[in-house]
Amino acid sequence: MPEIMDRIKEANRAVTTGIDDSAVKHWVTVYIMGKGYRVPADITIMQAMEYAGYRFVRGAGCRAGFCGACATVYRTAGDWRLKTALACQTRVEDGMFLVQIPFTPAEKPAYDIEEEPADGTPLLKYFPEVARCVACNTCTKACPQDLEVMDYIQAALRGDLAAVAELSFDCIQCGLCAMRCPAEITHYHVAQLARRLYGRTLPVPKHVLDRVEEIESGKYEDEFEKLLSMSREELEELYRKEQREKGGLNSRDASRVTRNGQGER
Amino acid sequence: MSDKAVPSSAKASAAHHNASRVTRHALPYFPGCALKDQARGFEDSARAAMAALGYELAELPRWNCCGTVYSLATDDLMRHLGPVRNLVRVQDLGETRLVTLCAMCYNTLARSSRFVGADPERLERINAFMDDEADYRGGVEVVHLLELLRDEVTFEAIEAKVERPLDGLKVAPYYGCMLLRPREVGIDDPDSPGVLEALLSALGAEPVDFPQKAECCGAYQTVSSPEIARARVGEIVSAARWAGAELIATSCPLCTYNLEHHQVEREERETRHASPVTRHEIPILYFTQLLALALGVSEDKLGFAGLKFDPRPLLSDRELV
Numbered sequence: 001m002p003e004i005m006d007r008i009k010e011a012n013r014a015v016t017t018g019i020d021d022s023a024v025k026h027w028v029t030v031y032i033m034g035k036g037y038r039v040p041a042d043i044t045i046m047q048a049m050e051y052a053g054y055r056f057v058r059g060a061g062c063r064a065g066f067c068g069a070c071a072t073v074y075r076t077a078g079d080w081r082l083k084t085a086l087a088c089q090t091r092v093e094d095g096m097f098l099v100q101i102p103f104t105p106a107e108k109p110a111y112d113i114e115e116e117p118a119d120g121t122p123l124l125k126y127f128p129e130v131a132r133c134v135a136c137n138t139c140t141k142a143c144p145q146d147l148e149v150m151d152y153i154q155a156a157l158r159g160d161l162a163a164v165a166e167l168s169f170d171c172i173q174c175g176l177c178a179m180r181c182p183a184e185i186t187h188y189h190v191a192q193l194a195r196r197l198y199g200r201t202l203p204v205p206k207h208v209l210d211r212v213e214e215i216e217s218g219k220y221e222d223e224f225e226k227l228l229s230m231s232r233e234e235l236e237e238l239y240r241k242e243q244r245e246k247g248g249l250n251s252r253d254a255s256r257v258t259r260n261g262q263g264e265r
Numbered sequence: 266m267s268d269k270a271v272p273s274s275a276k277a278s279a280a281h282h283n284a285s286r287v288t289r290h291a292l293p294y295f296p297g298c299a300l301k302d303q304a305r306g307f308e309d310s311a312r313a314a315m316a317a318l319g320y321e322l323a324e325l326p327r328w329n330c331c332g333t334v335y336s337l338a339t340d341d342l343m344r345h346l347g348p349v350r351n352l353v354r355v356q357d358l359g360e361t362r363l364v365t366l367c368a369m370c371y372n373t374l375a376r377s378s379r380f381v382g383a384d385p386e387r388l389e390r391i392n393a394f395m396d397d398e399a400d401y402r403g404g405v406e407v408v409h410l411l412e413l414l415r416d417e418v419t420f421e422a423i424e425a426k427v428e429r430p431l432d433g434l435k436v437a438p439y440y441g442c443m444l445l446r447p448r449e450v451g452i453d454d455p456d457s458p459g460v461l462e463a464l465l466s467a468l469g470a471e472p473v474d475f476p477q478k479a480e481c482c483g484a485y486q487t488v489s490s491p492e493i494a495r496a497r498v499g500e501i502v503s504a505a506r507w508a509g510a511e512l513i514a515t516s517c518p519l520c521t522y523n524l525e526h527h528q529v530e531r532e533e534r535e536t537r538h539a540s541p542v543t544r545h546e547i548p549i550l551y552f553t554q555l556l557a558l559a560l561g562v563s564e565d566k567l568g569f570a571g572l573k574f575d576p577r578p579l580l581s582d583r584e585l586v
Contacts, residue, residue: 081396120302135329135347137398154329158298182343 004228019051028094039092045072046087049100059102065089068172071144071179074098084142084176104175106186111193118200120159127190130156132183139177139187145170149177149187156190161201164194292413293360294322295351297370298330299518304367306568307518307551311366311410313566314557318418318426322364325354331370332377334485342390348377349391352405353398362406364413366553368443368517375407375450409444411460411516411552412452420467428561429585430469436555437473437510438462439501441520442481455479461514461552468559475508477501482523491527498527502547511579514552524549525573548576558585 019040026041030048037052046060061067070087077095087100109126116122124130130153139149148167155163168191177187214220230238292315300308312322328351336344351374355363365371381388382403392400414423438461445455453460458479462472480501483494502524505513515521528546554567564586569577580586 133330133347134332134343135350136343137346137350137395141396150329151327157330158301160301 028092028096030092030095031097033099034097041092041094043092044088045074045085045090045092045096045098046070048092049087059100060088063088066172068174069102071101071104071174071176072098073101073176073179084144084180086144086172086174089144101175101179104178104186106175106178106189108186108189113196113200116197118161118197120156120161122197123156123159123161123164123190123194126193127156127185129183129185130190133157133185134183136182138180138182139185142176142180144174144176145172147171152191152194153185153187156194161194161198164191165198168195290319291321291323292364293355293358293362294324294364294366295328295331295370295374296324297365297367299369300367304518304521304551304571306571307366307553309566309568310551310557310562311553313562314553314560315410317557317560317562318423320418325351325358325363327354331367331373333369333373335373335376342387342394345377345381345387345391346394348374349381349401350395352378352407353395353401355405356402357399361404362408364408364410366410366516368409368441368515369519371407371409371452372443372450376447378405378407379449409452409516411444411464414464414556415460420463423464423556423560424467427468427559429559431465431555431559431585432469432583434470434580434583434585435473435509435511436465436470437475437505437508437513438465438478438552439482439505439513439515439520439524440479441515441517442479442484444516445479461516464552465514465555468555470555470559473505473508473510475504475510477504482517482520483527484519484523487519487523487526494523495527498523502528506547510547512555512576513547513549514555515549516552521549521551529573546574548572548574548579550576 024040027038028041029036029038030045030052031037032049032052032054037048039048039051043051046056046063050056059070061069065086065088068086072085072087072090074083074085075081075097076083076093077097111122111126133150133153135150135154137150139153140147140151143149147170152164152167155167168188171188171191173188173192175186175188178185181187227235296308315322329347331351332344332347338344352363355361363374365374381391381401388401388403395401414420440453440458440461445451445453445458448455452458456479462474465472477500481497482501483497487494502513513524515524528549550572551568554569557567558580569575577586
């Protein structure tokens, strides 16, 4: 186990190491927690922070816009608006003042999903603050996924599980809505409860049942064993081969993998 | 509104509705949260009744809570965002009127509409807060269904379409507060209203006058001080019964909740002392349920299942169901 943890740690090290400054043509200045840094113009906020010397032990995860770990707030020069973004998905801009919000404190009630009725009542039972919504729409404006967050909270208020589930489906739980809400609602937890309740009302699709059976019968275990027993070099070679076959990695990216030691998103 | 301001999609939609024989008029309609949850029967019966009259209650494609309680703080513009946002949705459709059923939603939306309409500076501040969203330009009129029935459909036309006259049914019309007060948004005389009586008469029922018809049911005191709501409901229901009512008609899910809920509690406490006239439970119906019943709407669309006290034994006794 310690060996695996070391490998995970290694895999998560800064991806921007190895940038040759003399090859960078365009630079911008960003202010990370108030301190200015000159960084290459075409990198993401997350890469810029690493370039500036920050090392992420929290607030970074998939680096692909799916995990919601890298919520960031920023302002740009000359604009009063407080903007929000995922650090791994957003390019730096000149004059950007930014800080990451790696964690959102939130009350997360415990419930037994099987014990709750599959209707709107558990939403207000566990999250009565939903009724404090004044429809200001600030949550919607904060959402880096462009969800209609306020609309799903309003749907929760009227007990419409299907609407909450549909409108919140692409939520990655970054927490920015909850940090901006004047009514102190934790939208993403409300949405998750609604999706769980709504899921109970739907029939389990056959392909899911089939896949669960495959997993339980051990169909994929050999493949996992094979991957876990490979060396770093073998894994990198396999990754490049797979990417070439998929056509997802052009030769320039493939060479960057070699230079940086790993793939860059 | 000028023709120029109507989006082409709204015009197409209007043309579509005009072409339809079944539905003559599509009315932008705001349901409110309670009508999607506790008070489904209110909406279901209203939709069915309006269809029978040749109107479609066209639910706004997007809406939020009305705000529930109209904010009296003059500097608390944040509380008006919810209602104003709903008026923006009406404006988005190229419409200028919004129909409501719930008396509370009516009151909050109508008052907010007046509040921002009366002062350009307030409206400007709200629009500035909404920033890159569409500005509310003002001018959306909020109407309650009872007003529409009285002023546009007319009670004469309704009477002509009655298929099942509610002959001899003694109904106490209960207005509560929100339809009548404050006077600026009241749909009728706040001291001596008559619109529900006129509707009930058109349906063939016998409206029962009683002094508490425009008094408060206790409203949200039911949460923090239920004894207040219990006392109010006791007076209202007793007065209606002594006046001979067999049913009470309302236009408010909160009034209905209080009249049903506290009536039960009262029954439980007073059974030992009750006189025969106060012993039985009195069903609380939405006025739209009686309207739909009289217009010949089938029983399954009347929404009786959601009521605490089933009116069907009484209605079946009168051969109405």
